[in-house]
Amino acid sequence: MASRTTIIGITLGDVNGIGPEVACAATARKWPESLRLVLIGDRAIVTQLMAAHGFAQPACWAPEQSDVPPSPVSVWDPGQRPPLPHNPGRCRVAAARAAYDWICAGTQAALDGKLHALVTAPIQKEGFMKAGIDVPGHTELLARCCGVQQVEMMLLAGTFRVVLATRHIPLANVPAALTPSGLQATIRMTAEMLEWLGARHKRIAVCGLNPHAGDGGAIGREEQTCIMPAIRQARRQLPHLTGPVPADTVFHQVRQHQYDAVVAMYHDQGLAPFKMWAFDRGVNLTGGLPIVRTSPDHGTAYDLAGRNQANPASMVAAIRLAARLAHRPNPWARA
Numbered sequence: 394m395a396s397r398t399t400i401i402g403i404t405l406g407d408v409n410g411i412g413p414e415v416a417c418a419a420t421a422r423k424w425p426e427s428l429r430l431v432l433i434g435d436r437a438i439v440t441q442l443m444a445a446h447g448f449a450q451p452a453c454w455a456p457e458q459s460d461v462p463p464s465p466v467s468v469w470d471p472g473q474r475p476p477l478p479h480n481p482g483r484c485r486v487a488a489a490r491a492a493y494d495w496i497c498a499g500t501q502a503a504l505d506g507k508l509h510a511l512v513t514a515p516i517q518k519e520g521f522m523k524a525g526i527d528v529p530g531h532t533e534l535l536a537r538c539c540g541v542q543q544v545e546m547m548l549l550a551g552t553f554r555v556v557l558a559t560r561h562i563p564l565a566n567v568p569a570a571l572t573p574s575g576l577q578a579t580i581r582m583t584a585e586m587l588e589w590l591g592a593r594h595k596r597i598a599v600c601g602l603n604p605h606a607g608d609g610g611a612i613g614r615e616e617q618t619c620i621m622p623a624i625r626q627a628r629r630q631l632p633h634l635t636g637p638v639p640a641d642t643v644f645h646q647v648r649q650h651q652y653d654a655v656v657a658m659y660h661d662q663g664l665a666p667f668k669m670w671a672f673d674r675g676v677n678l679t680g681g682l683p684i685v686r687t688s689p690d691h692g693t694a695y696d697l698a699g700r701n702q703a704n705p706a707s708m709v710a711a712i713r714l715a716a717r718l719a720h721r722p723n724p725w726a727r728a
Contacts, residue, residue: 397427397720398427398428398429398461399427399428399429399509399510399716399719399720400429400431400461400462400507400508400509401428401429401430401431401508401509401510401511401512401712401715401716401719402431402433402469402499402502402503402508402510402511402512403416403419403420403430403431403432403433403511403512403513403514403708403712404433404434404492404495404496404499404511404512404513404514405432405433405434405435405438405439405492405495405514406434406492406495406513406514406515406516406693407488407489407492407514407515407516407517407520407693408434408435408438408477408479408488408491408492409479409480409481409482409483409484409485409488409517409693409695409698410481410514410515410517410692410693410694410695410698411515411691411693411694411697411698411703412514412515412516412693413434413438413439413442413514414442414698414699414701414703414705415514415689415703415704415705415707415708416432416514416705416708417432417439417442417443417446417448418446418448418703418705418708419705419708419709419712420432420448420451420466421443421446421448421449421466422705422709424465424712425716426465428465428716429461429462429464429465429466429467430465430466430467430712431454431462431466431467431468431469431508432451432466432467432468432469433468433469433470433471433495433498433499434468434470434491434492434495435470435476435477435479435491436453436468436470437476437477438477438479439451439468440468441479445701446701449466451464451466451467451468452464452466452467452468453467453468453469453470454467454468454469455469455471456469456502456505456507456508460507469498471494471495471498472494472498474491474494477491481695481698481699481700482695482696482698482699483695484517484519484520484523484695485520486520486523486524488517488520489516489517489520489521489523489524489526490524490526492516492517492520492521493516493521493524493526493534496513496516496531496534496535496538497534497538499511499513500535500538500539500684500686501538503684503685503686504538504539504683504684508684509685509719509720510684510685510686510687510715510716510718510719511684511685511686511687511715512686512687512688512708512711512712512715513531513686513687513688514688514689514708515688515689515691515692515693515694516530516531516693517692517693517695518530518561529560529561529562530560530561531679531688532544532546532560532679533560533561535679535682535686536681536682539682539683539684541681541682541683541725543578543582543681544679544680544681544682545557545579545582545583545586545679545680545681546560546677546678546679546680547583547586547654547677547678547679547680548663548664548667548675548676548677548678548690549590549675549676549678549714550667550670550671550674550675550676550690550710551671552592552647552650552653553647553648553667553670553671554586554587554590554592554653554654554655555654555655555656555657555663555664555666555667556579556582556583556586556654556655556656556657556663556680557656557657557659557660557663557664558571558575558576558579558656558657558658558659559571559658559659559660560660561660562659562660564659564661567602567658567659568602568615571602571615571619571620571658572619573619573622573623573626574623576599576619576620576623576656577623577626577627579656580597580599580623580624580627580631580634580656581627581630581631582680582681583597583654583656583680584597584630584631585680585724586654586678586680587653587654588724589680589718589721589723589724590678590718591721592653592654593653594633594653595631595633595653595654596633596635596651596652596653596654597631597633597634597635597652597653597654597655597656598635598636598638598643598646598647598651598652598654598655598656599620599623599624599634599635599636599637599638599655599656600636600637600638600639600640600643600655600656600657600658600662600663601615601616601620601636601637601638601639601640601658602615602616602619602620602637602658602659603615603616604639604641605639605641606636606637606638606639606640607637616637620636620637620658621636621637624636624637635652636656640657640658640662643655644666644667644670648670667690668690671690672690672691672707673704673706673707674706674707674710675689675690675691675707675710676688676689676690676707676710676711676714677689677690677711678714678718680725681725682725683723683725683726683727684723685715685718685719685723686715687711687712687714687715687718688711689707689708689710689711690707691707
């Protein structure tokens, strides 16, 4: 990481999940002196958690106060709202609305150059739905806040990298959501993300949708009608593109370092093997945004919230990756 000061905002996510716990625990680690970490969310909850775990209390800060936070760890509580109830393990509308506001505030601060990167703790999609917030997840909300159309979700741990061609949609809707042009755009952005990450190669494997990648049409036609046409077009710029590859073998090949990234056709096709391999250290990186955004690769874990059992390793990894990318040229940055 560069020696210049790097300011990273960390939204607390759903305060009734493990997000605040892992965020506070992660910031309490020893970090380079050039790094400033800003917890974005309810100040009272941060104060309570820091005291309960014996961590140093963060200073208060807001982007309009100064360019650089005065201490290694600060808390920024944007907006005016009544005290937020803290009910670990419970889905609450107030928590969802607060999480939404913090994401929007953090994103705007990053767009304004007040933050060099944004790390987001997990939200609860059920809470968003109950609060009337019409977004399927973080990725889509960030795209809306940044005013961009195409974004991609890459999960990575070291050289194990997975990009999802479709994200938070019902499995029954996946075949219709896949198009040659959309898949081709995903493949191209995967290559751009690899370059942004500094990967030496761009060996990308594209999964088939059906078992055995369709077995030449015997088990479905999507490989012939959608996936192969997209690969043929994308291969003109990416000669090391492979596919469609059966999903039941490609992740073993990734572990053997045969590929630098996999494009999976739907959420669980990519994330089930990834989380089995790297659950406690995986990071979610969003491509296509004019800002740097990462997050830990886990959910709110209501069953663990409030028990002091949550592992902050994935949040630590997300902060490290955000710091690593903070001053690199962003392929999607605005002029």
